[in-house]
Amino acid sequence: MFTLVQLRCFVTLAEELNFRRAARRLNMSQPPLSRHIQALEHEIGAELVARNRRSVELTAAGASFARLSQRILDQAIDAYRQTRQIASGDAGEITISFTALSSYAFVPSLVALLRKHYPSIALTLREMTTPQQLAALASRQVDICLLRPPVALPNIRTTRVLRERLLAAVPAKHPLAKRRQINIREFDGSVLVTYPPVEGPYFHGMVTGLFQAAGVYPSAIQYITQTHAILGCVAVGVGLAVVPESAKGCAPAGAVLRPLIGAEGVHVDLVMASPVETTNPASASVLALVEKHLGSRGRATAAA
Amino acid sequence: MFTLVQLRCFVTLAEELNFRRAARRLNMSQPPLSRHIQALEHEIGAELVARNRRSVELTAAGASFARLSQRILDQAIDAYRQTRQIASGDAGEITISFTALSSYAFVPSLVALLRKHYPSIALTLREMTTPQQLAALASRQVDICLLRPPVALPNIRTTRVLRERLLAAVPAKHPLAKRRQINIREFDGSVLVTYPPVEGPYFHGMVTGLFQAAGVYPSAIQYITQTHAILGCVAVGVGLAVVPESAKGCAPAGAVLRPLIGAEGVHVDLVMASPVETTNPASASVLALVEKHLGSRGRATAAA
DNA sequence: TCAATTGATGCAAGATAGGTATCAATGTTC
DNA sequence: GAACATTGATACCTATCTTGCATCAATTGA
Numbered sequence: 001m002f003t004l005v006q007l008r009c010f011v012t013l014a015e016e017l018n019f020r021r022a023a024r025r026l027n028m029s030q031p032p033l034s035r036h037i038q039a040l041e042h043e044i045g046a047e048l049v050a051r052n053r054r055s056v057e058l059t060a061a062g063a064s065f066a067r068l069s070q071r072i073l074d075q076a077i078d079a080y081r082q083t084r085q086i087a088s089g090d091a092g093e094i095t096i097s098f099t100a101l102s103s104y105a106f107v108p109s110l111v112a113l114l115r116k117h118y119p120s121i122a123l124t125l126r127e128m129t130t131p132q133q134l135a136a137l138a139s140r141q142v143d144i145c146l147l148r149p150p151v152a153l154p155n156i157r158t159t160r161v162l163r164e165r166l167l168a169a170v171p172a173k174h175p176l177a178k179r180r181q182i183n184i185r186e187f188d189g190s191v192l193v194t195y196p197p198v199e200g201p202y203f204h205g206m207v208t209g210l211f212q213a214a215g216v217y218p219s220a221i222q223y224i225t226q227t228h229a230i231l232g233c234v235a236v237g238v239g240l241a242v243v244p245e246s247a248k249g250c251a252p253a254g255a256v257l258r259p260l261i262g263a264e265g266v267h268v269d270l271v272m273a274s275p276v277e278t279t280n281p282a283s284a285s286v287l288a289l290v291e292k293h294l295g296s297r298g299r300a301t302a303a304a
Numbered sequence: 305m306f307t308l309v310q311l312r313c314f315v316t317l318a319e320e321l322n323f324r325r326a327a328r329r330l331n332m333s334q335p336p337l338s339r340h341i342q343a344l345e346h347e348i349g350a351e352l353v354a355r356n357r358r359s360v361e362l363t364a365a366g367a368s369f370a371r372l373s374q375r376i377l378d379q380a381i382d383a384y385r386q387t388r389q390i391a392s393g394d395a396g397e398i399t400i401s402f403t404a405l406s407s408y409a410f411v412p413s414l415v416a417l418l419r420k421h422y423p424s425i426a427l428t429l430r431e432m433t434t435p436q437q438l439a440a441l442a443s444r445q446v447d448i449c450l451l452r453p454p455v456a457l458p459n460i461r462t463t464r465v466l467r468e469r470l471l472a473a474v475p476a477k478h479p480l481a482k483r484r485q486i487n488i489r490e491f492d493g494s495v496l497v498t499y500p501p502v503e504g505p506y507f508h509g510m511v512t513g514l515f516q517a518a519g520v521y522p523s524a525i526q527y528i529t530q531t532h533a534i535l536g537c538v539a540v541g542v543g544l545a546v547v548p549e550s551a552k553g554c555a556p557a558g559a560v561l562r563p564l565i566g567a568e569g570v571h572v573d574l575v576m577a578s579p580v581e582t583t584n585p586a587s588a589s590v591l592a593l594v595e596k597h598l599g600s601r602g603r604a605t606a607a608a
Numbered sequence: 609t610c611a612a613t614t615g616a617t618g619c620a621a622g623a624t625a626g627g628t629a630t631c632a633a634t635g636t637t638c
Numbered sequence: 639g640a641a642c643a644t645t646g647a648t649a650c651c652t653a654t655c656t657t658g659c660a661t662c663a664a665t666t667g668a
Contacts, residue, residue, distance in 0.1 A: 005305065019646055020645075028626070038647090044391070060397070060586060075372070080306075080348060086365040086369075092365075
């Protein structure tokens, strides 16, 4: 197989049509250039330049090969640059998974942040449930997960990116909807729509712990997996619910959200989880960027 | 700049993810493969494979670079093959010029012949007048010309590809149109529509020579450059004409062609002209093909 | 704990690329 | 038409690179 150096020599010769001038442009003397061209012609088994002892001109094969060679060289330096960029984390691909609710709370600002600082990183977003996220993280199918704690996996590090208060969700036609804020005791005897223990263990534990601590007992509990589905049930009057602040982004018209009195010390977190060691420099770049950005903002602000 | 050999090594390693197996596939021992990969990584300035002393896996940069490398290698062997093909004349580009009339007589069968034997030669056809053809041939702007003799240019060789009889062209409403064949003496005293001496010297000399030899003198001569224009004039009753047999292909409805008595020994030739030495192997292939084909057919048959 | 396998490294031999000096051939100039 | 300049090719030497063999340290599996 011929060499890229030979191609570079040939392309320059094809442009100059003069061995000495081409050699000067290539920063070499004329004899090795002659030998490179000879080697190339011998390798391909065809005459590429017609030399008349005085003038040099391309053969039909040489003219075609010059174009192809130029393309190969262009691709080579392109591959060089692109790979350096990926290695430095300035470019590349990154896959981020997120829970449905965080798409309202944190993902929009994350995408904006990435687009601003790393426009050449290709971002793939994948909505998953938390158990799916843990599996994807363990098998390294995703670079970064946005999910609810805790993340009990080896060699995974987490950073809290969002801390939210809890809000009460009541139907718009419910008497409580007129209150500016709602005490958790008002839930006593009502139907509670909330997260199931298996699919949403974090929220489930938080809400049930909250009610137990306050000594409040709903008359019935309706388990629903996703926040937007819970709010949908509230909107049609199924019952009351406790949801994180970011649920404002997906509240239907029939449900209103009010500050929850009696849950002041309780809040829900959203964490960013990623492998401790990654082979993807773009991932490291994004993690560093997010953490730097969080640090400057106090890492506890809820997104609009 | 890195080497194609290094790329080949890296691509194979990326496929095998094992230095020894990759080295075996590359027909080399393992140490030089390790060195090639190291050199490549040093050249690019990035880690391409993550080696854990036991397993080898690609980094993000390495995965991208492997794809790009494969593409470069593919293009390299493609360039190799394509150039060999062009050099051997099996592929390439060829420009053939032709006179308007030969587009009916010879060009169709030439195109068919090329498409059959050299489907990967790109054919450019260019209609020119004979003086334009001579200039294009001298400046090597075309590879092959189909034109009327003589071709008085240095380093140009010609081959006769077609020899045709002459026919009489008369208006369909003319009394002579009823004859099966027409004697040249019948032209005496009629208007002759024929080729001008400057733009169509070959035909002009042939026709005038024919009439002089027969002692026939038209009452008037109308000069028109192209055969199809001459036949158009004949069709509307301007006069009579003498045209080559291949004019059958472009005769309008109002003109009829009949064998010409008294011109038996006279015929017109179409020759194929090309530079003696050409840098275009495709041209040589086409010339050889045409000559071989003519040889088997006796080189004098008029095309339909 | 021992054997097998992994990728990296030291070393010597061979191959290769590069430079200098030079040649034969062809234009150019006076 | 003869001297000169310029062209690409070649001979030869040196520096560098590449290769394969032998070997090493580390890890894995039995």
